[in-house]
Amino acid sequence: MNLRERKKQRTRDALLRAAMELFATRGYEETTVDDIAAAVDVSQRTFFRYFAGKEEAAFYVPRLAETQVVEAVRARPPGEAPLEALRRAVLESWDTISETIEEIVPVELHMRVYRVIESTPALLAAHLRRAAELEEELARIIAEREGLDVDADPRPRIVVALFGGVIRVTERLWSAGDDLSLEGMRQLTATYLDQVGPALAGNWRTGQSP
Amino acid sequence: MNLRERKKQRTRDALLRAAMELFATRGYEETTVDDIAAAVDVSQRTFFRYFAGKEEAAFYVPRLAETQVVEAVRARPPGEAPLEALRRAVLESWDTISETIEEIVPVELHMRVYRVIESTPALLAAHLRRAAELEEELARIIAEREGLDVDADPRPRIVVALFGGVIRVTERLWSAGDDLSLEGMRQLTATYLDQVGPALAGNWRTGQSP
DNA sequence: AGGCTAATGACAGCCACTGACAATTGACAA
């Protein structure tokens, strides 16, 4: 790697860290791009050469996680039922995700930024849009696994929509609660996915849930 | 109603219509607030006194529809299973929705704007955030119907997430296709909701779908 | 060493949005 390349990498990292640190402490809206650039001692223009916008800095790490989930789903054996494949892929990819993150920024910082994302309207909106794109991708993968046409058969998109919905509900609960550990999230996700069947049963009065 | 009130109403209507017309023809990003204000011959500042931002103008009509759905769910008899109640409420509220819209703007204009919302990243993001808020509200209603605590029992949020997911999938398909009639949308929604059961079944090879 | 190219900074400008203040216009009572 060149000196040039290394320098670029360092600038990018510094900008990312400074941005995340500022978002996490001061808040997203309260942080200006000038603040971030000043913290790294580069011009505002340089920031925009590395990130398309403030938003992109906030979502840099979450994007890594998404990529990993997609690949985990792709790697699932074709025999599994769709919902089962999705479930296992997510739970499994969280084992490796923290290491991936730690290579870039402290996981703890990521978690604090994640909370900011969930509690900042503009960021939450962007997050949901990304999630929708992810779902579309997953639907295609599922359809292919099952040898179906996504645009002709509604079922791939429906399972994925259901699955995505459950994930989002747990994300929200998790980020709002106190237990920010990965294990807590795993637990929550597993519990909620287990409730999918019962939730669809007609009669909810039979048997309460945790 | 005062002359003053009437004048305000007229200005608001004119701004809304001008905004929607411009969004639908020129596109959202390509329309500046100055354009909208100029079309109505008021100052830019006045626009911001009626709408919190460009976005709010785009979502003014869709918000009406959302309100109506929420009320339709509230009006459902308590005996129905949750998913059934949601299904009936949505299908039913679409009967009345076009009249409500027509009081404000031509339905055809609304449809064109809706397509713009679905195809403009910034607007789609905002739309999904609103949808998430709506789902939270519906989950609370469902929980109350069933005499449950939303924060203790996951099932209300899960059904609603599933339902919301299906709705969003159909919205997208509908807005991307050619048949922009309400009847087409009803049909699509009913079909997709009917596929929820089959989609969750383990084995998709038994019996193809339309 | 010196020319080439990529990265950066400085500057100007667009657009969404906000606060402050002055001018206008309808409402209402004397």
Next chain:
DNA sequence: TTGTCAATTGTCAGTGGCTGTCATTAGCCT
């Protein structure tokens, strides 16, 4: 009807995100 009060609006100035342009700097390669 007129004068006063309050609401509506326009103007102006300013902030922040973001982009294009151009000159300058700094690493690369012969």
